[in-house]
Amino acid sequence: MGIKPSYIKTIGTELLKQQRDYFSGSFDENKVQLGASAVIGSKRVRNRIAGYITRKINTKRRS
Numbered sequence: 001m002g003i004k005p006s007y008i009k010t011i012g013t014e015l016l017k018q019q020r021d022y023f024s025g026s027f028d029e030n031k032v033q034l035g036a037s038a039v040i041g042s043k044r045v046r047n048r049i050a051g052y053i054t055r056k057i058n059t060k061r062r063s
Contacts, residue, residue: 004052008045011038012052025061027054
């Protein structure tokens, strides 16, 4: 897919630190949770952050 912008990584990492229990390995669930826990003006940015969080959770699960 390519390299993620630093703001996606920064926001995703901070949210994982603060609210780890609210996120899961499911992209759709993370999308809904982001809508409830963070104010993100753009649907595209929200989806990219949800994808980043989902990927981080799933790669930690495999390790």
